[in-house]
Amino acid sequence: MSTNTPASAPPPVPPSPLREVIRSQDWYGQDISDRRYSHHAFIDVDMTEVTNEGAVFDHCTFRGVRFNVSRHSGAAFTNCTFSHCVFFDTRFADCKLVGSLFQQCTFSLFEVSGGDWSFVGLPGADLRKASLRSVRMREADLTGARLEGADVTDVDLSGAQLHSANFIRCDLRGSDLASLDPLTVELGRATVSLEQAAVLVTALGLHVA
Template identity: 45%
Template structure:
């Protein structure tokens, strides 16, 4: 696997539109704007994405290890099949796009904002979204056991994968339609008076 550093990126690798099976080591993308670039089966190790902005960028089956996404923005991006280990997402914003099949267990997303994102079959086991924003998400068949959505804004999100017996949802913000979905998941019978 070819290894790319910040020096290599600045020397021209950053102008390449498609990267495949590349390892990015300690890459510094702070305050960088990326648009329309594709990364396929790449590894990002100790990379810094602080205050970076990404539009229509694809991270397909990539691996992120100990990366910092502080105040990063992802608009209509793809992260399909990617995994995140030891990464921080303070003040991260994800707007639209497809993050299906991602592996993001036990990650703190409490200060992150996810809106309108497709996250089908995502592994969010033990994820911590206390007081976060996860609005309008497609979480079909997502793994959510042990997740904490205390005080999280979940309006518009597909809650069919939610089992209130295996995760924390106290004070979460949902709509009446979503309350019906949760009641049905508990086996309750909903009847008019």
């Protein structure tokens, strides 16, 4: 596993206004489906192998939380902050994470399919070999993110911040690359479609005769 090291400092924990702090609890293997939390802080909570279908977390803070082997489907984590959390073999399917921020988190065997991750902040995130499929990530911040060998197919990256991102050996087929400046990212051995190649050539100011 690898840990990202964004330059920005971790956000204050917990957020304000705060309703409750849930600290050092063991939620191992629990089914948290359909629970609702707003303005809560989760600190050093073990959510390993948690099952989550439809739970809602709004304006919550997660610090030092372990999401290992957890499964989240149709859930919402809106405007949340994840700091120093661990995502090992974690899967999100058709979830909504609009406006959420990840800082100094660890990702391994990380999978996201479907859902809305628009305006998500993942600056400097180490997402090597992650799977991000059919996700809406409009205006997401992927500045300096590492996506070597990742599967980033059919992803809506319109308006995304991609400066200094690493897409080496990344599968980008079907994704919106209109916001990608090939001069400011690494694309060596990335896989793209012919249509996407035309977009990249145009971004380089070249004309195909």
